[in-house]
Amino acid sequence: MFTKLAIAAAIATQPAFGIETNTVDTNTLLQDVENTIGDTCIKDFNTNPTADLFPTKWSSPSIKTYGDVDLYGAKFEPSVTTELLDITYHNNYKIIHNKFVNATYLLYQCGTEPPVEEVESGNHKLILEVPHKGGLLLTSTVQIPAIELLGLRNEVKAYVGNTKWISSPCLNHMLDEGEIINVDGDRDDVGHSESASSVEAFLAAYPDALVLGGPYDNPDAANTMVIAGSQENTNVGQFDWIAFYAALYNKEDMSNRIAGSAQQNYDCASENSYFLSTSPIQRKLKATTSTTRRVAEGEEDGRPTLLWASWFSGYGWSVASCPTYQSDTECEWAAACNVKILSRPEGVGNAPESLGGRYWYLSDEEFLEFGKDADRWVYKSQHWLKVFEEKGEEYFQQFKAYRNQQVYDTQGVSPNSWYEQRLAEYYVVGMDVCAIMGVDDGLHKSRWLRNIFSDPIGVMPECNVAEIDEPYVAPVSECAPIAAKLNVASKGEGEVNVKDNAGAVSAVQGFTLIASLAVVASLW
Numbered sequence: 095m096f097t098k099l100a101i102a103a104a105i106a107t108q109p110a111f112g113i114e115t116n117t118v119d120t121n122t123l124l125q126d127v128e129n130t131i132g133d134t135c136i137k138d139f140n141t142n143p144t145a146d147l148f149p150t151k152w153s154s155p156s157i158k159t160y161g162d163v164d165l166y167g168a169k170f171e172p173s174v175t176t177e178l179l180d181i182t183y184h185n186n187y188k189i190i191h192n193k194f195v196n197a198t199y200l201l202y203q204c205g206t207e208p209p210v211e212e213v214e215s216g217n218h219k220l221i222l223e224v225p226h227k228g229g230l231l232l233t234s235t236v237q238i239p240a241i242e243l244l245g246l247r248n249e250v251k252a253y254v255g256n257t258k259w260i261s262s263p264c265l266n267h268m269l270d271e272g273e274i275i276n277v278d279g280d281r282d283d284v285g286h287s288e289s290a291s292s293v294e295a296f297l298a299a300y301p302d303a304l305v306l307g308g309p310y311d312n313p314d315a316a317n318t319m320v321i322a323g324s325q326e327n328t329n330v331g332q333f334d335w336i337a338f339y340a341a342l343y344n345k346e347d348m349s350n351r352i353a354g355s356a357q358q359n360y361d362c363a364s365e366n367s368y369f370l371s372t373s374p375i376q377r378k379l380k381a382t383t384s385t386t387r388r389v390a391e392g393e394e395d396g397r398p399t400l401l402w403a404s405w406f407s408g409y410g411w412s413v414a415s416c417p418t419y420q421s422d423t424e425c426e427w428a429a430a431c432n433v434k435i436l437s438r439p440e441g442v443g444n445a446p447e448s449l450g451g452r453y454w455y456l457s458d459e460e461f462l463e464f465g466k467d468a469d470r471w472v473y474k475s476q477h478w479l480k481v482f483e484e485k486g487e488e489y490f491q492q493f494k495a496y497r498n499q500q501v502y503d504t505q506g507v508s509p510n511s512w513y514e515q516r517l518a519e520y521y522v523v524g525m526d527v528c529a530i531m532g533v534d535d536g537l538h539k540s541r542w543l544r545n546i547f548s549d550p551i552g553v554m555p556e557c558n559v560a561e562i563d564e565p566y567v568a569p570v571s572e573c574a575p576i577a578a579k580l581n582v583a584s585k586g587e588g589e590v591n592v593k594d595n596a597g598a599v600s601a602v603q604g605f606t607l608i609a610s611l612a613v614v615a616s617l618w
Contacts (some may be wrong), residue, residue: 098215105342123317133223136205139186147203148188149476150347152337155357157330173327176334184209189218194322197453201341208266219313226342228302231277231293235510236324237306238262239518242335243352245565251303252277252296261511262429263557267338268554304342329423330357331519347567355572358522364430367533369577371397371432397530400428401468401495403461405481409446410455413464424472431528436468440530456487457578462492470530471495476509478546499547502530506544507552519568535576 136147140481154175180191187202187209200218202208208221229251232238238260241250247264252275260266268274277296297303297317307315309322323335324476333356402424403413416437428435441453442464456464464472471493478501482490490496504512506526516523519542526543528534544551558564 108450116421117446120206121314124194134204136186138201139203141254143522144185146183147186147206148183148344148346150350151183152346152350154180155330155334155353157328157357173331174327176331177241177321178326178331179335179338181337186223187212188341190319192227192310192313192320192322192338194325195313195320197320199319203344220278220317220319221472223306223343224342226304228304229300231296231300231303231305231308234308235259235261235418235514236308236517237321238514239566240339242566243336243518244340244343244348245563246339248563249343251300253279254293257281259510259513261508261554261555264559264562267559268561269556276429281370295600295601329426329524332423332517333357335518356521360430360524362575363521363528363534364432365429366535366573366576367433367528367531370535371533397432397434398533399434399467400424400468400527400531401427401465401471401493402435402474403465404473404475405470405485406455407484409449410443410457411461412453412455413443415454415459416514424474427524427527430559431531431533431534433527433531439466458489462489465495466493468493468495469498470500470502472504472530472543473546474512474525476503476505476512478503499545500530501546502540502543503546504544506540506541506542506549507553508549511554512542512553519570521570522570525570538571541570 114481115462178193182189182192186206187200190199190201197219198217199210200208200221201224204223204225212218213221217436230249231252231254232250233254241247242262249267254277256279257269257276265274267277275296293305305315305318307318309320309321309325311320312319313320321335321338323332326332334353336349336353337346340346403411406412414424414435414437416435426434437453442460445451445454451527495501508513523542525534525538526540529538530541530543
């Protein structure tokens with residue numbers, strides 16, 4: 095890896111990091127349809143300097159939106175693609191652009207040289223050779239899913255901070271075995287004490303490692319690449335940042351397939367929910383527009399209502415506020431499932447100045463009035479019992495969802511997985527929301543959202559150490575389109591049988607809609 099200060103002296107030297115790599119002829123390499131990966135390195139590139147060494151490229155997705163009409167009075171402009179990431183390709187090098195912090199990183203193929211004009215421009219925060227060989231230092235659990243999806247666990251050399259929040263069985267195993275160093279954290283790293291005292295100490299011992307920083311970390315920090323996927327305002331956009339990680343290892347082909355499959359399942363579940371929750375004439379009208387997902391209009395249309403809320407001690411009840419930064423992704427999940435989500439009315443609640451006025455909270459009285467009639471309640475936390483003991487059952491008995499035993503928390507997989515592994519399965523959560531709201535094919539068992547009355551708290555399985563570097567695959571079935579399966583059509587111009595949907599649902603219950611089972615991850 096080269097910093098801007100060291101690049102001039104390094105251009106004419108051997109590949110970065112002083113690591114000798116295997117080489118293959120350019121012509122042989124270009125016969126492959128996938129990018130250069132692993133330990134392969136270009137030899138004699140100067141004999142064919144115009145060759146495209148990255149035939150498989152990342153391209154931004156086309157994201158289906160909430161709808162054509164802004165239901166919030168011009169407060170929301172839906173994203174139709176990944177907004178904050180761009181990757182461009184230039185024969186033997188590629189440039190990653192993190193638009194959130196306006197930082198670029200130039201990655202050039204091993205065995206070639208970075209272009210002098212780009213180096214001398216001083217425009218890039220880092221210039222490094224790929225496939226990357228120096229290892230990774232992670233700074234957040236949200237970075238773990240992409241690493242595991244791409245089969246890159248062994249590339250992780252260190253983790254910064256308290257590891258009690260890590261839910262990955264395999265990363266915990268590697269931490270226990272000393273294969274991953276816990277920097278400035280809670281573990282006693284025997285044999286790593288000096289390099290584990292701080293990020294600076296770690297980089298002194300491992301100068302070729304990359305630090306993957308968060309969106310608000312310093313983009314000018316040593317050896318740092320900033321990841322800002324969490325700042326995208328759609329699930330698809332957030333997940334699409336897997337391409338950032340893949341680009342470091344020339345695994346764009348793999349990340350394209352993973353991202354494409356996830357989006358396909360997500361859109362399929364959305365279309366199924368819309369099919370089951372609308373009449374044939376509504377479906378016919380929808381087919382004449384570009385609208386795919388809709389946020390609740392607010393009128394009494396018979397759709398079930400969703401309360402998405404949790405308690406923050408010392409502040410109050412945090413509820414969905416669609417669509418704002420605080421809304422996270424619950425508004426989109428509700429829209430994808432064509433259900434109504436309760437959204438905080440403007441001016442209701444308080445926004446503490448101590449938190450910058452950014453987050454809004456409701457009092458017990460305000461929250462009761464707000465959510466008492468909701469059909470389902472998702473409590474986005476692992477602390478339901480704590481708040482239940484604090485407020486008492488008499489308070490919760492006033493909520494319809496509680497009386498009907500339709501309260502869910504986020505411990506279906508494990509207590510801490512929501513802010514880690516869940517990010518690898520946003521489409522599964524979408525299917526879960528549709529399932530608990532009763533607008534799915536009836537075959538999907540909610541994986542992430544746990545009914546607090548009937549479901550146990552999930553427990554992560556042990557790591558399969560023998561296959562520790564195998565890519566993670568979510569243990570769920572793929573979605574199959576209901577409309578295509580049943581080949582349902584309206585009866586004619588303006589003719590609608592009000593029983594059609596019920597019949598369709600009944601018919602679906604009799605079909606096996608699983609197109610194919612994903613391989614259950616043997617690791618987890």
